[in-house]
Amino acid sequence: MDGRIPITRRGYDALKAELQNLMSKERPAIKRAIAEARAHGDLRENAEYHAAKEKQSFIEGRIQEINGKMGQLHVVEPGQSRSDQITFGAVVTLAFLETEETLHYQIVGPDEADIRFNRISYQSPIARALIGRRSGEVVMVKVPKGDVEVEISAIRYE
Secondary structure (H helix, E strand, O other): OOOOOOHHHHHHHHHHHHHHHHHHHHHHHHHHHHHHHHHOOOOOHHHHHHHHHHHHHHHHHHHHHHHHHHHHEEEOHHHHHOOOOOOOOEEEEEEOOOOOEEEEEEOOOOOOOOHHOOEEEEOOOOHHOOOOEEEEOEEEEEOOOEEEEEEEEEEEEE
C-alpha cells in the first residue's frame, strides 16, 4: 500500500476526536494538575506531581504518535465496494467447522482493530487468510491455538 495506512472513515474520525480531546481537554487539565501539585512544595516526595508528570508524558507521546500517523492514513470507504471478494472494510461471517460457532469480523486498519467489537486488523493472520476469498470458500486459518477451518458464510460492506 505504498506506505499509506488504510483506515475506515469511522476509525479516522475516532482518531481525530481522540487527538482533539487530548489537545483541548487532557493537555490543559494535566498542566493545571502539575501547577497545583507544584504549589504543595517539595517536589522530590510529591506523589501527585510525579503522577501528573507521568500522565503528561503519556499524553504528549500519544499526541505525537497520532500526529505522526495522520499524514500516512488513507481513508477507505467500505460501503462503496462492489467486490464479491473479501477486501479491506469487509464484514465477514465465518462458520468454524469444528465447533459450528459463527462469528462476524470486520477487517480494518491496525489503529482501529478491537477484538471486543469484532474488528480485526488487515495485518492479522485471520484477515490475511481471508482477503481475496469469496463466500462459500473454506479456509485454513492459523490462530494461536493452531490451525482451524472456517467457511466464509457471508461478505458485506457497510
